[in-house]
Amino acid sequence: MGDGTTIEITGLTKRFGAVTAVEDLTFTVEPGRVTGFLGPNGAGKTTTLRTLLGLERPTAGTATFGGTVYRDLERPFETVGAALDAAFHPGRSARNHLRVTATAAGIRSSRVDEVLEQVGMSEFAGRRVGGFSLGMRQRLALATTLLGDPRVLVLDEPINGLDPEGIRWIRGFLQSLARDGRTVLVSSHLLSEVQQSVDEVVIISRGRLVRTGTLSSLELDASPRTVVDAPDRARLAAALDQAGLEYTEGRGGFIVAEPDPGIVGHAAFVGDVELSSLHRLKSGLEESFLALVGEGEGEA
Numbered sequence: 001m002g003d004g005t006t007i008e009i010t011g012l013t014k015r016f017g018a019v020t021a022v023e024d025l026t027f028t029v030e031p032g033r034v035t036g037f038l039g040p041n042g043a044g045k046t047t048t049l050r051t052l053l054g055l056e057r058p059t060a061g062t063a064t065f066g067g068t069v070y071r072d073l074e075r076p077f078e079t080v081g082a083a084l085d086a087a088f089h090p091g092r093s094a095r096n097h098l099r100v101t102a103t104a105a106g107i108r109s110s111r112v113d114e115v116l117e118q119v120g121m122s123e124f125a126g127r128r129v130g131g132f133s134l135g136m137r138q139r140l141a142l143a144t145t146l147l148g149d150p151r152v153l154v155l156d157e158p159i160n161g162l163d164p165e166g167i168r169w170i171r172g173f174l175q176s177l178a179r180d181g182r183t184v185l186v187s188s189h190l191l192s193e194v195q196q197s198v199d200e201v202v203i204i205s206r207g208r209l210v211r212t213g214t215l216s217s218l219e220l221d222a223s224p225r226t227v228v229d230a231p232d233r234a235r236l237a238a239a240l241d242q243a244g245l246e247y248t249e250g251r252g253g254f255i256v257a258e259p260d261p262g263i264v265g266h267a268a269f270v271g272d273v274e275l276s277s278l279h280r281l282k283s284g285l286e287e288s289f290l291a292l293v294g295e296g297e298g299e300a
């Protein structure tokens with residue numbers, strides 16, 4: 001592939017009336033790897049992706065492909081393939097759906113059979129979409145995004161509802177797209193769902209950035225730790241600093257690199273800080289994720 005295209009989100013804020021869906025979000029998504037865009041329901045993932053794709057206007061900040069906003073891209077279909085909420089006409093065959101989309105986008109029709117082959121759907125090409133399983137629809141949505149042979153793929157919850165075989169397949173497929181030098185951004189509300197598929201993570205919660213980094217850096221975090229919170233977080237931070245404890249701030253409190261809550265509680269006692277919670281964080285990637293986004297926030 002040619003040179004890669006980076007997704008650049010800079011100071012992005014989006015408000016809908018009184019609701020702030022996304023607030024001062026800054027991150028980049030690099031080519032050559034699969035990046036998971038993670039956060040609980042209502043965290044602002046879809047709003048971010050819709051803004052990136054020019055479907056919403058930012059209140060502040062920018063969302064671009066290598067510095068160019070979607071509507072200014074010279075060849076949008078060759079630059080980015082996106083599957084947000086893919087809707088298919090139930091009476092159309094898979095091949096017909098792709099033909100109609102290709103024609104509307106000015107893409108040569110020979111791509112239709114190529115992408116059907118790519119997603120392993122050739123034998124179902126003539127079948128009506130109305131009879132497709134969720135997994136087949138997901139594959140067709142993916143095929144649609146690939147029509148323009150884009151350098152960037154933006155996929156909203158592509159793994160949701162897939163069976164284990166489908167998950168195995170998409171995992172390998174996303175990795176092969178990234179190995180070709182593409183930029184692959186995959187949203188999900190579950191870390192466990194994408195954990196085998198992604199190299200990097202961008203985690204948001206309530207519209208704000210919580211964490212970016214490699215999946216392995218998150219795995220390092222997954223050792224036993226203590227979560228502590230206080231009505232006065234500034235005082236608590238000072239007490240933790242005083243005790244020489246390392247921590248990161250999550251929605252549910254401070255995640256302290258100390259497996260013994262007794263030691264953390266003692267540090268708070270010495271600093272004369274009233275605590276609102278103190279518990280040991282079980283080891284594990286999903287626990288680590290939930291602590292970062294604020295456990296119990298899962299349902300919007």
Ligand SMILES: Nc1ncnc2c1ncn2[C@@H]1O[C@H](COP(=O)(O)OP(=O)(O)OP(=O)(O)O)[C@@H](O)[C@H]1O
Binds near residue numbers: 021022040047300
């Ligand atoms: N058009 C809109 N008008 C008003 N509020 C909106 C609109 N779109 C999104 N929101 C609000 O913005 C917040 C973020 O929603 P968004 O759909 O971006 O989150 P999400 O992370 O994609 O969640 P989900 O996984 O449930 O889709 C929510 O509080 C939502 O209700």
